[in-house]
Amino acid sequence: DAGVIQSPRHEVTEMGQEVTLRCKLISGHNSLFWYRQTMMRGLELLIYFNNNVPIDDSGMPEDRFSAKMPNASFSTLKIQPSEPRDSAVYFCASSLRAGEQFFGPGTRLTVL
């Protein structure tokens, strides 16, 4: 298995633009987690899904952020409009059961 796949690996955009981050889960996994890593706040959980259903989105910072799971193997995290303070590394992770999560390589987002 290729593991969790994220795209793009790097994204540079201008303030106000829409950004879409993508994640493909490991085949057979049923939980999907989106995290944001910054120097100040470390690794923060934004939202997680179980069997395609959002379970907890309390970590989503603002209405500018939205996440979807259109099918069991794919998810998107969208930021519209983007702001410079959204600059961070965004990780997604998948798991089969409570406990160990498998992380993707991350998307480094820079909003100018």
Next chain:
Amino acid sequence: DQQVKQNSPSLSVQEGRISILNCDYTNSMFDYFLWYKKYPAEGPTFLISISSIKDKNEDGRFTVFLNKSAKHLSLHIVPSQPGDSAVYFCAASEWGSQGNLIFGKGTKLSVKP
């Protein structure tokens, strides 16, 4: 307020010596604890875990100790190797949380040859 705290942002150890990384938590409902290792430009990778029914779990050079009364866990690496240089994250979860992990901010370990 942080539920999982790693109070040392960095640690430097000589190759061959023991590395001890510490983690404290505040939520007494946490019952499963994990350590992840992260290299630059990569996602965190699972290293070792422990459930609250145990106080020690060992896997090769890595041992995790759990002190429930103190709400403290530690990761011991012995002997430390230069390839162990990475950021180590402590994480905790609560039974029934469907896998929601709460992470500490990480400790950057540098193992010097």
